[in-house]
Structure formats: structure tokens, C-alpha cells
Amino acid sequence: MIMPALKQAAKYVAEQILIKNEELIQQIVYDAYDPVEYDRTGEFKKAWDTDAYITGNVATGEFWHDSEKMSSFDGHHASVVDGQPMRDYLAEIIYEGLSGAIYQEGYAKYNKRFKGQAWTKKRDVWKALLNWLKINQLKKLFEEGLRQQGISFTRTNEALYFDKE
Numbered sequence: 493m494i495m496p497a498l499k500q501a502a503k504y505v506a507e508q509i510l511i512k513n514e515e516l517i518q519q520i521v522y523d524a525y526d527p528v529e530y531d532r533t534g535e536f537k538k539a540w541d542t543d544a545y546i547t548g549n550v551a552t553g554e555f556w557h558d559s560e561k562m563s564s565f566d567g568h569h570a571s572v573v574d575g576q577p578m579r580d581y582l583a584e585i586i587y588e589g590l591s592g593a594i595y596q597e598g599y600a601k602y603n604k605r606f607k608g609q610a611w612t613k614k615r616d617v618w619k620a621l622l623n624w625l626k627i628n629q630l631k632k633l634f635e636e637g638l639r640q641q642g643i644s645f646t647r648t649n650e651a652l653y654f655d656k657e
Contacts, residue, residue: 494643495546501637502553503544508633509555510542512624516617521586524615535562536582557583589614 517537539561544553559579584590631647638645 495549495551497638497641497643498551499544499546500641501634501643502551503542504553504637504640505630505633506542506544506553506555508636509621509625510540513540513555513617513621514538516620516624520617520620521615524613533563536586539579583618587614587616587618 514537522532522534522537539558540555541558541561542553542555544551546552559582562579562582635645635647
């Protein structure tokens with residue numbers, strides 16, 4: 493009986509992570525600089541998704557990057573070298589500062605021509621998201637999700653105990 497409510501609580505947690513991720517992408521990626529060579533689509537910030545499901549007696553919430561939510565037209569989200577889509581690994585390129593040196597081997601951040609330019613630097617949203625999502629934050633979000641489902645519980649240092657109604 494409690495599993496559907498636990499699924500909704502897990503979904504709530506995943507959705508809150510999604511919201512924070514979008515905020516961090518805005519701050520760390522988009523606000524870091526204004527591009528000169530291209531027009532931003534804003535699709536990267538929205539290329540994430542969530543889900544929740546029940547497997548046996550376990551409720552799971554998921555959050556992931558969904559590259560299919562980004563287009564690959566007019567050079568957007570594609571390699572300037574060969575035009576091939578880069579959507580599947582764009583997060584790694586941005587977060588790790590792995591932009592190519594354009595027609596040369598290596599990364600732009602090490603090339604004298606591009607060194608120091610904002611687009612070549614790490615803009616690690618994942619690290620910032622994990623720092624925000626410490627264990628206490630995760631517990632807080634889960635408890636908020638439980639309360640929204642009307643579930644009464646008592647938290648100890650070891651576990652949650654559901655109150656009988």
C-alpha cells in the first residue's frame with residue numbers, strides 16, 4: 493500500500509535535483525560568458541529528465557542527461573571539424589573543459605590561440621550538484637516528498653520509521 497506513495501516521494505527527489513541542475517547550468521555554464529561564435533539554444537539546460545518506478549519493494553527515482561532533447565542543426569551541438577553531433581558527450585566537454593583546439597590535436601584550453609577563453613574552461617555543474625546534494629539535503633528532499641504524500645514518519649540517525657495510522 494505504501495509503495496505508490498514512496499514512488500511519488502522518490503519522483504519528487506528526482507524532480508528537485510532536476511530543478512537545481514537547471515539553476516546550476518544557468519549559473520555555471522550560461523552565465524560564465526556570452527558566446528561570440530554561435531547563438532545559444534538553451535537546449536542543454538533542458539536536456540535532462542527524471543523518472544520514478546517500483547521494483548518489488550523498492551521505489552527508485554532517476555535523473556539523467558537526455559541528449560535527444562537537443563537539436564543538431566546549423567552547427568549546434570555538433571563538431572566544427574566534421575559536423576558530427578556531439579550531443580551525447582556535450583556534458584563531459586563542458587564540465588571537464590574538453591573543447592577541441594579546432595583543426596589541431598589536443599584541447600583548446602592548452603592551445604595558445606584559445607587559452608584563457610571562458611568556453612575552454614571547466615564549467616563543472618556535476619561537481620556543484622553533488623556538493624549541493626549532500627546526505628542531509630537528500631534526506632531533506634525525501635522527507636519533503638514523504639510529507640507531500642501524507643506519510644507520517646519518525647527519523648532517527650539510522651532509519652525512517654513509518655508511523656501507523
